[in-house]
Amino acid sequence: MWNELKAAVAAALEAAGLASPERLARLDFAIPREPSHGDWTTNFCMLFAKEVGRPPRAIAEELARRIGDAGGIVGSVEVAGPGFLNFRYGDAFLASLPARILAEGVRFGNSDFGAGERILVEYVSANPTGPMNVVSARAGAVGATLVALLRAAGWDAAGEFYVNDAGNQVDLLGESLAARFAERIGGDRPLPPEGYQGAYLRELADTLSETEARTQLAAPDGAKWFRDQALERMVAWQQRDLGAYGVAFDRWFRESELHASGAVSGTLAALEARGMIYRATHPEGVSEAAQSRVKGEEGAAAAEATWLRTFGFGDDMDRVVVRSDGRPTYLLPDIAYHRDKRERGFRRAINLWGPDHHAYVATLSAALEALGLERDFLQVLIVQQVNLLRDGQEVKMSKRAGEFVTLRELVDEVGADCARFFFVMRSASAHLDFDLGLALRQNDENPVFYVQYAHARGAATRRHGAERGLEPASGAPGPLGAPEEVALVRKLATFPEVVRGAAVMREPHRIPTFLIETAAEFHRFYHACRVVSDDPDLSRHRLRLCAATQQVLRNGLALMGVSAPERLEREAESTP
RNA sequence: GCGCCCGUAGCUCAAUUGGAUAGAGCGUCAGCCUCCGGAGCUGAAGGUUACAGGUUCGAUUCCUGUCGGGCGCACCA
Structure with a gap:
């Protein structure tokens, strides 16, 4: 209907000699909240009144005379208020609508507005180091719905989960698993100081093949085996929990693929070729505000690191991409990952991130621009935190104490339908109060x-x-x-x-x-x-x-x- | 100290990328089933959109400042 209206008004503009490509591009319609204002409305007569040099109502009146019935949809057009153009459905169209809806069936609501543009939505992407929490549950619901929406509106959309399987967190996970296995057989292998303490690693250790694990525990390079075991089981666990939640991804993309294929070093070379890389002990590009921060801290400046010129692309300072010890920071594979998305043909990337990453938006956006990607390639949506309540009382979530409500527990308690509806119901950018008691109640409060x-x-x-x-x-x-x-x-x-x-x-x-x-x-x-x-x-x-x-x-x-x-x-x- | 997000009815939240008289649910009060599912419907009360300015035909929406809540802030991800 939006398309038919646009065509009808465009033709009227043409006939009135007021059409221009720029104006047609800005021509938009909305459904007024006040029913007496009709079924559709547009305010564009007011927007162009100044440049046309005529009062908005005069423009609207001329157009109203020239607008047809838009393929049988529009019954009447009227000029209202300071220059709104209001459209009303014809009786015949409304009467025919139930039959049209049933004829279109599951496709009713779909449109071709996205024109087949390829778009990748990355969401959840929880580290495979522990159970997923309620923020992941919220991101899963919002992300899956966003992918479905984009498809319905004509985009060629895909959903992806980025598995951080290459950082030292995963090494730590493997070490923690080895320690838990040693504990099980009475061996001596202490949990690393920063290791993962959750009970789930004990359960995981119990599922390991005992003979194999004993051998690997003694082997000099056995850490890798525990690492891989831990990783694969954690990822399988995530896939199972998300599957039970009805959230399926088109692809689980592993960070390790980027290292193995040379995409990470290739990205560094590409940045270097664009003159965006330098070696130094301190950043060369720093905003005034960040300057004090750089001076204030002294620990990091021992040796030369490799920097990326993100300052000047909207970041408040340049960022390290390769540490002084030669290992890349998280930023470099992230850039490589987004470069890979673009090279796979996606015109846009939408990322759903938690509130603790919002400061990173400017950094990654700047880095991608430094690499030469389109400024509008990356769009980050911050999915705000969730306050869990039970009948009005806050449920404390502390990882250390282990009182931590997981996605699985949530789904088990309130059901996938309920959880997904509640999470999608509120705008993602706002903090959300989720009352478990209310979600369970099967009455008019729900x-x-x-x-x-x-x-x-x-x-x-x-x-x-x-x-x-x-x-x-x-x-x-x-x-x-x-x-x-x-x-x-x-x-x-x-x-x-x-x-x-x-x-x-x-x-x-x-x-x-x-x-x-x-x-x-x-x-x-x-x-x-x-x-x-x-x-x-x-x-x-x-x-x-x-x-x-x-x-x-x-x-x-x-x-x-x-x-x-x-x-x-x-x-x-x-x-x- | 700096940056970002948020602030709407007693509570939880909407308000269609700046639109016309700011709307729902819960809670409170008053009504509606001899009839297709009462997990429903109707009505009432409830607001200086945190506060103060600014931009324009028009501001809950954009800009500046203040207050309040959250998050983040050099080679951790």
């Missing part, structure tokens, strides 16, 4: 059930109709008599635009918001309009409207990976 109930209620109504031999209408559009019917159809009509907007803005939370509103609209309709009645014709048309609503709810829930049950099991009444 929006997941509210939406699922609307779907199940539609299904129950259709079952009821079928018992009387009434199936949803399949022929010509029926009249929309009651205002509640019209309101519901209007709401369903907005779904493609909600999907498009959520994808363009990278705001998955708009989907659950829409679903809650749609469910409310359906419940209102259900109360006001008897669906299965003595009038078979009317009954079949209303059953079709139920079916169309279910389709939209299902499509929206599917974007979030949440199920749309045909029936909800009633909670057993505790009263006898």
